[in-house]
Amino acid sequence: MRTVRFRIRPTIPRHTLMPGFLKRSRVVKTLRYTALAIFGLPFIPIYRQPLGQALKRALGMVLAGEVKKPAMLLLGTLNYTVFYALWVRHPWGEAKIRSKVEISHTHTLEIAFIVGSTGSASPEDIEVTLESIRTQDFQGLVSHVAVVEPDLPPLTFRPVVPEGSEFVCFLQAGDRLTPDAISRVAACMDGYPKFKLIYNDHDYLIKGKHRCFAEFKPDWNYEFSLARFYLQTPVFFSAASLEKLGFSKLSGPCSLPEVVFKIYENHGSESIAHIPAVLCHHPYSRREDCSGELDVYGKAVAAHLARRGEPARIERSREATRGLSVHFPPTPDRPLVSIIIPTRNRADLLRNCIESIETRTAYDHYEILVIDNGSDEAQTLEYFREIAAHGVRVIPDPSPFNFSTINNRAAEHARGQYLAFLNNDIEVISPEWLGEMLGLAARPGIGAVGARLWYPNDRLQHAGVILVGGVAGHAHKFLPRGLPGYCDRAVLLQEFSAVTAACMVIRKTSFADIGGFDPDLAVAFNDVDLCLRLKAAGYRNVWTPAAELYHHESLSRGNDTAPDKIERFLRECAYMRERWGDFLRNDPAYSPNLAWDNYDFSLSWERPKF
Numbered sequence: 001m002r003t004v005r006f007r008i009r010p011t012i013p014r015h016t017l018m019p020g021f022l023k024r025s026r027v028v029k030t031l032r033y034t035a036l037a038i039f040g041l042p043f044i045p046i047y048r049q050p051l052g053q054a055l056k057r058a059l060g061m062v063l064a065g066e067v068k069k070p071a072m073l074l075l076g077t078l079n080y081t082v083f084y085a086l087w088v089r090h091p092w093g094e095a096k097i098r099s100k101v102e103i104s105h106t107h108t109l110e111i112a113f114i115v116g117s118t119g120s121a122s123p124e125d126i127e128v129t130l131e132s133i134r135t136q137d138f139q140g141l142v143s144h145v146a147v148v149e150p151d152l153p154p155l156t157f158r159p160v161v162p163e164g165s166e167f168v169c170f171l172q173a174g175d176r177l178t179p180d181a182i183s184r185v186a187a188c189m190d191g192y193p194k195f196k197l198i199y200n201d202h203d204y205l206i207k208g209k210h211r212c213f214a215e216f217k218p219d220w221n222y223e224f225s226l227a228r229f230y231l232q233t234p235v236f237f238s239a240a241s242l243e244k245l246g247f248s249k250l251s252g253p254c255s256l257p258e259v260v261f262k263i264y265e266n267h268g269s270e271s272i273a274h275i276p277a278v279l280c281h282h283p284y285s286r287r288e289d290c291s292g293e294l295d296v297y298g299k300a301v302a303a304h305l306a307r308r309g310e311p312a313r314i315e316r317s318r319e320a321t322r323g324l325s326v327h328f329p330p331t332p333d334r335p336l337v338s339i340i341i342p343t344r345n346r347a348d349l350l351r352n353c354i355e356s357i358e359t360r361t362a363y364d365h366y367e368i369l370v371i372d373n374g375s376d377e378a379q380t381l382e383y384f385r386e387i388a389a390h391g392v393r394v395i396p397d398p399s400p401f402n403f404s405t406i407n408n409r410a411a412e413h414a415r416g417q418y419l420a421f422l423n424n425d426i427e428v429i430s431p432e433w434l435g436e437m438l439g440l441a442a443r444p445g446i447g448a449v450g451a452r453l454w455y456p457n458d459r460l461q462h463a464g465v466i467l468v469g470g471v472a473g474h475a476h477k478f479l480p481r482g483l484p485g486y487c488d489r490a491v492l493l494q495e496f497s498a499v500t501a502a503c504m505v506i507r508k509t510s511f512a513d514i515g516g517f518d519p520d521l522a523v524a525f526n527d528v529d530l531c532l533r534l535k536a537a538g539y540r541n542v543w544t545p546a547a548e549l550y551h552h553e554s555l556s557r558g559n560d561t562a563p564d565k566i567e568r569f570l571r572e573c574a575y576m577r578e579r580w581g582d583f584l585r586n587d588p589a590y591s592p593n594l595a596w597d598n599y600d601f602s603l604s605w606e607r608p609k610f
Helices: 026-039 048-063 068-079 082-089 094-098 123-134 181-191 222-227 239-244 256-267 284-288 291-307 347-360 378-388 403-413 433-441 508-513 526-536 563-584
Strands: 109-116 141-147 167-172 197-206 210-215 235-238 272-283 313-316 324-327 337-343 366-372 393-396 418-422 426-428 446-454 460-462 494-496 503-507 540-551
Touching: 026 082, 048 068, 068 082, 082 210, 109 123, 109 181, 123 141, 167 239, 181 197, 181 272, 197 284, 210 272, 210 284, 222 256, 222 291, 222 324, 222 494, 222 540, 235 239, 235 256, 239 256, 256 272, 256 291, 272 284, 291 313, 291 324, 337 347, 337 403, 347 366, 347 378, 347 426, 366 378, 366 403, 378 393, 393 403, 403 508, 418 433, 418 508, 433 446, 433 503, 433 540, 446 526, 503 508, 503 540, 526 540, 526 563
Parallel strands: 109 141, 109 167, 197 272, 337 366, 337 418, 366 393, 446 540
Antiparallel strands: 167 235, 197 210, 197 235, 313 324, 418 503, 426 540, 446 460, 446 503, 494 540
8 A cells, every 4th residue: 555645856965874873973963053043043033932932941941950852842943943944945945845846737627625714713814715726826727615604613614515626625714825736736636646635735824924833744644644633734635536425415514534534444545645845834823722623633533443443542642732642452352472582691681671571561461582692691591590480481592693583583483473572671661562562563454563762861762763864763863751753743653664673563474474574684674674575565564652661772782883893784774775775765654855864854955966
């Protein structure tokens, strides 16, 4: 299954193919941000409202003893206000990306625009939206406009589709389409005529003219759509698909999220297209007040999952103002999970890992397999005898270290229906971690499930893997606890192209069907390769923030700066680029508008090649 998007090849700097310790230094990045701040000084008064709010929150954090969190908060706010203002004006910024998104003027389009109007919408908001429709530069546009009365909740519309319309566009009062919006939507229709739904990126306007807080969205991301209505407006539908759903025959109002889910239920992800460009500006006030939308969206998600027969607990997220927490319980038959932990010496790490599993894990139908990769310390060997006495299976594997081979052999010994791969430097935080991951892994179409991993200093280590930096990296790495990340993506359930095997749950049959980990990738990227093969086989890889664990990363494996390890890493990079080259340049869980040499969802400042 795939979602259509215009494929844009980023220019990947050569240095990003090097290991982390050879990458661009922090000094260079600091200088870049300093230069942006200097050039952005004239824009600071324009964005005094969001910057003032961020500064107030940051001062509160400083008074509470925080240091890094307020710095990250302020930098994130600057990135999508002041720096964004520079980006939309600079030829290396939005113009470069936008020039690669096609436009079309070749035919006539008859579109019905349905404009939702809540009680808070003013006549000026409605007029702004209507004017943006009238001023489209697409010459072949035939528009029919219906403004919904203001007595309905947000994202809710009357089913009014004028006869003869080919397409239906849902907007909210205050939305401003960019002049080229319909031209770019028409090009998408030309390139993919069987679409049922098209959405695009959007940003917000302060005082009706100053752009900020762009939301550069992933391609259709089903799990993310359960946690957040990230599509927003406008959304374009095929009128025929709405007619097939009986939209025009509905007697009462319906919500936009409900229509989106029904399109997905009936036509699948291949009917959904994403244009990775800002084609609409929303009023800034809507970004700050979203409580009504969340109520409507929660009901739509609950109804959708009920139609699919998937039991779930849905509640407002405590970490994201615009998000929902969606929890899928383990299946009633309580399947056995085989927890596989490779290790070599470091009994202290292994003891901490196993004791945290045994004392903090609520789901208790599991077995633990410790794979001994040539341990020779007396303390470790004694600990093996200790844990074996109370049911932990210790399996010797003295072969040279190869993460893929070790875990593949261990999977053959596993008795469970599900495999949980765990590093020996993992420590459980949330008791529900295994139940949450198992509940997701048991759902139809799910491949690998990843967890939210923290460094011991409570900075984020893993929140999904994005295909950047030449091969891959961890999204939002080093983000302090308490910050939601870009578009709440560090705290909400979602699909990623890959997740780390430092803590991964997968159905045993799915793991076997794709051949397990690739032994040619002994250390790096074996989990990424596994996930990409799962994705190619039609599975979705999912990351959940509800499973939280500490990761004392790679403490037992040692330093990666030795010449032979650098050579091995570069060889594995080349292997991945040869096998997955095209896909590595077009991660559907990311955006071409975002940086390809960083993992913090900052803006892309690529210098064009001439």
